[in-house]
Amino acid sequence: MSSSELKVLPCQSLRTKNAYGMTPVSADSWLAGIHEVSCYWCLRTMGPAGPDEHYVHLARCKPGRSCYDAPED
Amino acid sequence: MATTKLTPEVDPLLQAAANAAPAAGTETVQMPVGVPGYTLRQEPRQVPVTEPPVLPVNKDLQYIGKSPTRWDSHAKVSGTARYTYDMQLPGMLYAKFVCASVPHARIVSVDTSEAEKLPGVKGVYVVQHLLGGAVLRNPSLDPSKYPIVRYAGQPVAAVAATHPHIAEQAAQLVKVQYDAKPFVVDMTQARQPNSPQVFPGPADQAGSAGGGGGPHDVPQTGNVHGPSIHKKGDPEQGFKDADVIVEGKYTTQVQVHNALETHGVVADWKPDLLTVWASTQGTASVRDELAAYFKMPKSQIRVITEFMGGGFGAKFGAGNPGVVAAQLSKQTGAPVWLMLDRKQEQLSAGNRPSSDQTLRIGAKKDGTITAMQLISYGTAGCGTGAGCAGPVTHLYDSPNLHTEENDVFINAGPAAAFRAPGHPQGAFALEQSIDELANKLNMDPIDLRDKIDSNPVRRVERQIIRESALWKSRNPKPGAGAGSGYLKRGVGLSQSVWYRFIRMDSSAEVRVHRDGSIEVLSAVQDIGTGIKTVMAQVLAEQFGVPPQQIAVKIGDTNYPIGPNSGGSVTTASLTPAVRDAAWQASQKFLASIAPALNTTADDLVLTGGEVRSKSGKLQPVSFRRAAKKMDTDVVSAQAKRIPDYDPAKYDTYGGVDVAEVEVDTEMGLIHVKRIFAVHDCGRPMNPMQVKNQINGGLIQGISYALYENRLLDPKFGYMVNPNLDMYKIAGPRDIPQLDVHVIESYIGQSSTDASGIGEAAGVMSAAAAIANAFHNATGVRIRSTPMTPAVVLEALKQAPQRSETA
Numbered sequence: 118m119s120s121s122e123l124k125v126l127p128c129q130s131l132r133t134k135n136a137y138g139m140t141p142v143s144a145d146s147w148l149a150g151i152h153e154v155s156c157y158w159c160l161r162t163m164g165p166a167g168p169d170e171h172y173v174h175l176a177r178c179k180p181g182r183s184c185y186d187a188p189e190d
Numbered sequence: 191m192a193t194t195k196l197t198p199e200v201d202p203l204l205q206a207a208a209n210a211a212p213a214a215g216t217e218t219v220q221m222p223v224g225v226p227g228y229t230l231r232q233e234p235r236q237v238p239v240t241e242p243p244v245l246p247v248n249k250d251l252q253y254i255g256k257s258p259t260r261w262d263s264h265a266k267v268s269g270t271a272r273y274t275y276d277m278q279l280p281g282m283l284y285a286k287f288v289c290a291s292v293p294h295a296r297i298v299s300v301d302t303s304e305a306e307k308l309p310g311v312k313g314v315y316v317v318q319h320l321l322g323g324a325v326l327r328n329p330s331l332d333p334s335k336y337p338i339v340r341y342a343g344q345p346v347a348a349v350a351a352t353h354p355h356i357a358e359q360a361a362q363l364v365k366v367q368y369d370a371k372p373f374v375v376d377m378t379q380a381r382q383p384n385s386p387q388v389f390p391g392p393a394d395q396a397g398s399a400g401g402g403g404g405p406h407d408v409p410q411t412g413n414v415h416g417p418s419i420h421k422k423g424d425p426e427q428g429f430k431d432a433d434v435i436v437e438g439k440y441t442t443q444v445q446v447h448n449a450l451e452t453h454g455v456v457a458d459w460k461p462d463l464l465t466v467w468a469s470t471q472g473t474a475s476v477r478d479e480l481a482a483y484f485k486m487p488k489s490q491i492r493v494i495t496e497f498m499g500g501g502f503g504a505k506f507g508a509g510n511p512g513v514v515a516a517q518l519s520k521q522t523g524a525p526v527w528l529m530l531d532r533k534q535e536q537l538s539a540g541n542r543p544s545s546d547q548t549l550r551i552g553a554k555k556d557g558t559i560t561a562m563q564l565i566s567y568g569t570a571g572c573g574t575g576a577g578c579a580g581p582v583t584h585l586y587d588s589p590n591l592h593t594e595e596n597d598v599f600i601n602a603g604p605a606a607a608f609r610a611p612g613h614p615q616g617a618f619a620l621e622q623s624i625d626e627l628a629n630k631l632n633m634d635p636i637d638l639r640d641k642i643d644s645n646p647v648r649r650v651e652r653q654i655i656r657e658s659a660l661w662k663s664r665n666p667k668p669g670a671g672a673g674s675g676y677l678k679r680g681v682g683l684s685q686s687v688w689y690r691f692i693r694m695d696s697s698a699e700v701r702v703h704r705d706g707s708i709e710v711l712s713a714v715q716d717i718g719t720g721i722k723t724v725m726a727q728v729l730a731e732q733f734g735v736p737p738q739q740i741a742v743k744i745g746d747t748n749y750p751i752g753p754n755s756g757g758s759v760t761t762a763s764l765t766p767a768v769r770d771a772a773w774q775a776s777q778k779f780l781a782s783i784a785p786a787l788n789t790t791a792d793d794l795v796l797t798g799g800e801v802r803s804k805s806g807k808l809q810p811v812s813f814r815r816a817a818k819k820m821d822t823d824v825v826s827a828q829a830k831r832i833p834d835y836d837p838a839k840y841d842t843y844g845g846v847d848v849a850e851v852e853v854d855t856e857m858g859l860i861h862v863k864r865i866f867a868v869h870d871c872g873r874p875m876n877p878m879q880v881k882n883q884i885n886g887g888l889i890q891g892i893s894y895a896l897y898e899n900r901l902l903d904p905k906f907g908y909m910v911n912p913n914l915d916m917y918k919i920a921g922p923r924d925i926p927q928l929d930v931h932v933i934e935s936y937i938g939q940s941s942t943d944a945s946g947i948g949e950a951a952g953v954m955s956a957a958a959a960i961a962n963a964f965h966n967a968t969g970v971r972i973r974s975t976p977m978t979p980a981v982v983l984e985a986l987k988q989a990p991q992r993s994e995t996a
Binding site (some may be wrong): 119130132133135137138139140141151152153154155156157158160161162163164165166167168169170171172174176177183184 | 240274281319323325326327328337338340344389391407408410415418472474478479482483503506507508509510513540570571572573574575578579580595604605606607611612645691692693694695752754756757759833834837
């Protein structure tokens with residue numbers, strides 16, 4: 118599964134360990150992986166909360182959140 | 191299959207060497223697959239024609255699969271190895287974090303004036319709220335210049351000074367005024383509706399965050415992020431079909447990261463280049479994160495990791511130390527050293543989440559599993575990542591499965607990936623439940639696992655265990671273990687599972703110089719596991735010279751990109767690229783010297799430190815003398831990782847561990863006397879280094895099982911043991927006899943067929959093996975870690991209620 122199969126792309130500041138490293142599928146196939154063990158941080162705060170003081174997670178860092186930063190093409 | 195490596199068309203030297211080889215496409219080759227002595231066979235694989243010849247099994251190789259002295263052993267034992275912590279640069283400043291002293295608060299003010307007046311202080315940085323266009327989630331909070339404090343120990347500011355002691359003194363002079371908020375550090379309390387909220391404000395429900403649905407919509411209710419639900423088959427019917435059901439509740443504690451070298455960097459910001467020495471598991475991840483944070487091109491950032499003092503998953507990206515050190519360096523115009531102290535490491539650098547699991551397994555009388563259900567809660571502090579369903583999902587065959595995983599927020603430092611994330615917790619519950627099921631079915635635990643675990647390599651591992659003297663010495667009747675009086679002996683078994691992850695950004699360059707020297711370059715970092723040695727072995731095998739003659743240059747983003755080291759990916763990802771580059775370079779080398787030797791490249795072979803003629807028309811020439819015949823000063827080749835040959839044939843890795851314990855039933859002490867561990871990791875490239883990792887994994891697993899525990903004061907919200915005195919880690923006296931057996935398991939996936947061992951090294955299974963041995967010794971289930979004397983004595987009180995007979 119690649120990122121194109123996700124209905125929305127998460128904020129470009131969302132990070133987790135698996136975000137670093139290209140898999141045989143694609144550069145962002147980590148988005149479709151297992152997330153129950155993923156520890157996320159925000160690139161803008163370097164912590165587990167975003168600039169809006171809510172926690173960051175693939176399920177949260179979506180369009181509609183005030184600090185959401187859309188990935189560049 | 192596509193490849194981006196050199197082809198004969200674009201490289202004249204390679205063309206000369208390749209003779210009439212097809213330009214592109216694939217060919218069918220036969221590769222060794224299986225376990226020698228048990229299941230070894232040849233299987234066909236389609237591989238690119240540009241791949242090097244298939245490697246035979248280890249016994250037929252000279253350097254790969256052997257255990258030469260570590261390439262960098264002399265540097266390490268002589269103290270000349272230079273770690274990030276050791277860095278000294280002219281004019282370098284030392285930085286120190288100012289950390290929050292309360293677990294939950296809004297910061298009213300940060301006064302740095304007194305610190306700035308201290309002689310020797312050159313820079314101060316205060317972490318500020320980068321609100322941008324963001325709207326605070328909780329409207330009741332006044333907009334603040336500063337982020338909310340969510341745990342005691344959170345970085346608030348940092349100072350840089352000419353001496354570490356001055357920096358420490360200055361940090362103490364920074365005055366932070368807090369508006370304290372209610373907090374919670376107990377997971378059970380945090381789940382209550384009236385609990386203080388770690389992330390106050392409106393909770394998200396599934397799909398309400400503007401995401402439009404999808405597999406990752408997980409609800410939030412109060413402090414609970416979850417459940418994340420996965421379902422296979424019809425679990426309800428599966429339990430109805432079961433003849434026997436076992437169900438248990440298991441709890442595991444928080445384990446904090448304690449690599450010998452703490453997190454940190456040295457940053458040197460110059461106008462045209464930011465150079466960062468980092469204690470990291472990913473040089474590229476540090477560079478990429480700094481480039482994104484500072485909006486700089488990657489080409490203006492160089493990250494160096496010459497030697498690295500360990501990492502277990504928490505050292506990815508630049509982190510707060512990277513960003514703050516770079517900011518201070520930019521501000522002061524001087525290099526800045528910023529390494530965490532042990533207290534900061536334990537408070538803020540990550541941890542393995544806790545778990546509170548309810549596991550239910552249904553089975554037929556013959557052991558066939560009909561259904562499994564796991565409901566788990568765990569805390570990753572003020573972050574996420576407390577899932578633990580990996581083992582129950584992947585270790586055994588079950589047609590029906592239901593898992594629900596929940597994160598519970600508390601006011602404590604966020605978790606970070608930690609060696610086999612979620613698996614030690616999950617295996618502790620699963621492997622005891624399987625043991626319990628075997629007892630209820632009156633089956634041998636190995637027989638039951640043979641029935642429900644279809645992995646062919648673990649089947650071999652269990653066979654080895656079954657035939658071992660240790661397993662044969664086990665009394666099959668729980669509680670009837672040898673030992674009179676208060677000392678009870680027991681033997682227990684546990685399994686582990688991990689997965690094949692590959693990182694494509696794994697490249698290497700190999701150069702052969704006219705003086706006969708050979709070097710290999712890659713940005714990959716050696717986190718202590720020995721990739722330098724393995725890279726040297728790969729080149730040694732190709733060029734026929736000893737590994738110590740190979741110059742290995744790694745840990746620098748100026749070299750071809752290397753994989754980040756996490757998830758057991760390094761050896762599996764990088765060594766095929768290294769071998770491909772070595773093979774191409776060797777072909778170029780032979781093509782380069784052949785004319786001077788009046789022969790052709792395909793008549794030449796590299797072996798035994800010599801260049802020899804296949805036809806016999808030339809006398810052997812030493813490699814060094816032959817290199818002088820090169821028609822250029824250096825030949826080189828760079829290769830990147832290509833996809834595995836047949837990804838559909840992936841299987842899991844793992845191991846089987848048996849623990850022998852002696853339980854002091856009066857003092858509540860568990861003495862682990864011995865562990866016999868049988869593990870697999872594809873082709874063992876260097877068996878000694880693999881064993882070293884398994885030794886370390888087992889010790890880390892014993893430490894997790896019996897000792898380590900983050901303790902939080904419920905009244906004040908502080909960690910009360912943020913050190914290596916009160917935070918107990920297994921020491922030499924706690925380490926039993928470790929007998930490690932490494933399986934050769936060929937899978938036919940790459941030019942080296944290597945895999946990783948970091949995760950599947952025993953850290954997952956040790957706690958469960960010890961607990962099963964405890965049950966074998968006493969007849970009592972122990973369902974909580976760490977298994978301290980208090981936990982043991984409490985468990986022993988419950989003996990009459992814990993019979994496992996059917």
